[in-house]
Amino acid sequence: MLHALKIADTEHSLALSRAPQGYRLHLADQTLSVALRQEADGATWLQVGDRHLRVHVATRGDQVFVHLDGEAYELRYRHPLDRLAAQSAGSADDSVIAPMPGSVVALSVAIGDAVTKGQVLMVMESMKMETTLVAPRDGVIAAITYAKGQSFDRDAVLLSLEPSESKSTS
Known part of the structure; x- marks a missing residue:
């Protein structure tokens, strides 16, 4: 398979x-x-x-x-069903979740910033290793839950995205 x-x-x-x-x-x-x-x-x-x-x-x-x-x-x-659903509905993640416990080393965005898929949002540190977290999709930063230097647990919501304003075409 x-x-x-x-x-x-x-x-x-x-x-x-x-x-x-x-x-x-x-x-x-x-x-x-x-x-x-x-x-x-x-x-x-x-x-x-x-x-x-x-x-x-x-x-x-x-x-x-x-x-x-x-x-x-x-x-x-x-999962194949998730892939099909994403292709048909265009859905994407709205939250950036902590992959492991750690702390915020750097924030590259602020609430209200427009971001593009793959753009660096923050750098976290866990077990003396830094991990760069990027935007899973285009959007606008709706919330930042942790500030630089703050610690968090695994699965904590670090940032939230909302859809960008639709762009008009002429």
């Missing part, structure tokens, strides 16, 4: 199948062996083909946050 996994703004179709030492990732015309292993010291290692990479992973529902080689990635599984 093909699944959709959204990484940043790009959606990828992929399939996973079991393998003796983990899984096989079927992506386009490639098949790669993949495995995730946690050591006794708490370190997590991702194997992709012949490469072994140290990673930090946090999950929230269908979202997976991965810190790898100094970069942060957000992966989101999208």
